[in-house]
Amino acid sequence: MADLIPLSEAQARLLALGVPLPEENAALADALGRWAARDIKAIRTQPAADLSAMDGYAIRFAEMPGPWRVVGESAAGSGSAPALAPHEAVRIFTGAPVPAGADAILVQEEAAREGDRLVLAGGGPPRVGAHIRRAGGDFTTGDTLIPAAARITPARIALAATGGHGALPVRRRPRIALLSTGDELVPAGAATPGVCLPSSNAPMLAAMIAGETPAIVEDRGIVPDDLAATTAAIAATAGVDILVTTGGASVGDRDFVRPALEAAGAAIDFWRVALKPGKPIMAGRIGDTIVLGLPGNPVSAFVTARLFLLPLIRHLGGAGTPFDRARPMRLAAPLPATGKRAEYLRGQRVGARIRPVGSQDSAALAALATSEALIVRPPHAPPAQPGDVVMILPIA
Numbered sequence: 001m002a003d004l005i006p007l008s009e010a011q012a013r014l015l016a017l018g019v020p021l022p023e024e025n026a027a028l029a030d031a032l033g034r035w036a037a038r039d040i041k042a043i044r045t046q047p048a049a050d051l052s053a054m055d056g057y058a059i060r061f062a063e064m065p066g067p068w069r070v071v072g073e074s075a076a077g078s079g080s081a082p083a084l085a086p087h088e089a090v091r092i093f094t095g096a097p098v099p100a101g102a103d104a105i106l107v108q109e110e111a112a113r114e115g116d117r118l119v120l121a122g123g124g125p126p127r128v129g130a131h132i133r134r135a136g137g138d139f140t141t142g143d144t145l146i147p148a149a150a151r152i153t154p155a156r157i158a159l160a161a162t163g164g165h166g167a168l169p170v171r172r173r174p175r176i177a178l179l180s181t182g183d184e185l186v187p188a189g190a191a192t193p194g195v196c197l198p199s200s201n202a203p204m205l206a207a208m209i210a211g212e213t214p215a216i217v218e219d220r221g222i223v224p225d226d227l228a229a230t231t232a233a234i235a236a237t238a239g240v241d242i243l244v245t246t247g248g249a250s251v252g253d254r255d256f257v258r259p260a261l262e263a264a265g266a267a268i269d270f271w272r273v274a275l276k277p278g279k280p281i282m283a284g285r286i287g288d289t290i291v292l293g294l295p296g297n298p299v300s301a302f303v304t305a306r307l308f309l310l311p312l313i314r315h316l317g318g319a320g321t322p323f324d325r326a327r328p329m330r331l332a333a334p335l336p337a338t339g340k341r342a343e344y345l346r347g348q349r350v351g352a353r354i355r356p357v358g359s360q361d362s363a364a365l366a367a368l369a370t371s372e373a374l375i376v377r378p379p380h381a382p383p384a385q386p387g388d389v390v391m392i393l394p395i396a
Helices: 007-015 154-162 202-210 227-235 257-263 298-316 363-371
Strands: 023-027 056-059 070-072 088-091 102-109 113-116 118-122 145-146 167-171 174-179 216-223 242-245 267-271 282-286 288-293 327-333 341-348 353-356 373-377 389-394
Touching: 007 282, 007 298, 023 102, 056 070, 056 174, 118 145, 145 154, 167 242, 174 202, 174 227, 202 216, 202 298, 216 227, 242 298, 257 282, 257 288, 282 327, 288 298, 298 363, 353 373
Parallel strands: 070 088, 174 216, 174 242, 242 288, 327 353
Antiparallel strands: 023 167, 056 088, 056 102, 070 118, 113 118, 267 282, 282 288, 327 389, 341 353, 341 373, 373 389
């Protein structure tokens, strides 16, 4: 176990292999889920003028309870309303400019009007400034709307659009190639003669990436357990930002990923992490491509992808916080002590608590599919009892 590196060190070394990708301008519709390449500032003030927040009448508060003479109308999108003379009112609609001299909006439910004559009717009088959205109350020109490295969310898209932007400076999407290895694998949906196994890692990883991060993913298929074939398949992925291999990363006689990477010119940064499941993970570079070798067992591939691949994609995409944040939760069942490796147990919620699923085998996909979180257990942790607090990473 002396050659295993700690999980936190491996994660830091992986991110150190690359820097955020170049900046590009993306239309608002194409910016969702990406990260701001720099501070995005307002190029207009919102509201641009004092606007009404309600349908009603613009009045002078000091003239309560009226009467007033209605002298005009102000609607959203119209030009500036004429200034109010004493004892005058203007019919006004939500989003319309407030006329100069008015300092309150009398909502229509509290007004009585006969012809041009208006008085307060029912309810209490409005306060000064009631129902008026002041100019610049949301933001003003030059304010930072979205800080650099912040993720572009639907609300931030609306904010940027209101701030005057039709496109946003974001990082280029990472280009990712997925390469599955193993003589036993056949494409998903194909016949499985004998003990052949459908390839599940590539579709799982592609779905995980699509659901979590903005990236361009290409499945490069399955390569047999053969050094020359694996080397050629790796060399053919030149030009991508991340090459992800699954399987063949351990130390068996049929594990060819590491020697194939080295034959293709890769510099391996680390191999074998103090992690369960996922010990035989490796990372390095081939030219400008970061290589991440994940285990072949699908649960191990899932866990290591969450701990390494997704943070790497976020890092290249410009995220300020690339790692998932664990949160505390109380246990619903006991857990044994851990050994020298950090453990990530698949768990299900039981009310406000969490318990491990029945099978923690690294090939148990049925158990993984019902899991809602990974229970984080550090190395050398003592046994834990129901009611104890543990950290979890939600996965569903």
